[in-house]
Amino acid sequence: MPLLMLDLDNTLVxxxxxxREAVADFLAAHGLPPDDVTxxxxxxxxxxAPRQAVAAAMIERYGGRVTxxxxxxxxxxxxxxxVTLAEPTFRPTRIAVDAASAIHHVIGAPETAR
Known part of the structure; x- marks a missing residue:
């Protein structure tokens, strides 16, 4: 049984x-102002923000400098x-993943598959 974990508020990662790190690298790779990170x-x-809106804003701002x-x-x-798992959440997350795996082994598979 798959385990789906959602991080909607930057607490797990x-x-x-x-x-921010990716933005800084993108700007540097394209010779764009490093202050544009903010x-x-x-x-x-x-x-x-919808990705399409972000893309449109970037294309408008950087014109022909970026495709x-x-x-x-x-x-x-x-x-x-x-993206890395925040240190304080690593152990509890590992416990949840292991527990979901254990539950799958106990109740997840049909009798014929066991």
Whole structure:
């Protein structure tokens, strides 16, 4: 039985820190002003702004300096590889994952599959 955990308020992972790091790398890679980290973090609104709106704002601000494809790729993949589980939540999360796995072994599979 799969376990789905949702982090809607940056408590399990520090999503904003991961996105901020990705923004800084994106700006540097495209020769854009490093001070725009603050602007882009505001536009992105901790993930609450629709991606299309963020993409449109970036394309408008950076004009021909960044392609639409580069912006879309950044918004889809930019922060994903930078997200880490916050240290205080690692152990409780591991316990929940292990418990979900144990429950699956006890009640999840049909009799014929056991």
């Amino acid at each position: 520090d999503r904003d820190a991961a996105f 602007w882009l973090m505001s536009v992105e609104a901790s993930g609450y 639409g494809d580069a912006v879309r790729t950044f918004l889809v993949r930019g922060a994903a590889d930078r």
